Amino acid sequence: MVIVTVIRNVPKVSCPDCGQEVPVHRLETQTVAQREGFTTNYRCPFCRADFDNAAQHMV
Numbered sequence: 001m002v003i004v005t006v007i008r009n010v011p012k013v014s015c016p017d018c019g020q021e022v023p024v025h026r027l028e029t030q031t032v033a034q035r036e037g038f039t040t041n042y043r044c045p046f047c048r049a050d051f052d053n054a055a056q057h058m059v
């Protein structure tokens with residue numbers, strides 16, 4: 001019997017739109033200038049949904 005160990009040390013974000021778990025390095029990021037500085041928007045590579053607070057959806 002072969003036991004495969006999958007190392008799950010990559011932080012992932014659960015997409016609020018399609019529910020897919022997206023490794024953070026696969027998220028498309030977009031930095032947007034705003035009056036009070038910059039914010040970073042994230043886009044799901046699966047459903048193209050935008051969401052701005054990735055940390056909130058960490059799994």
Ligand SMILES: [Zn+2]
Pocket residue numbers: 015016017018019020044045046047048049
């Ligand atoms: Zn999605």
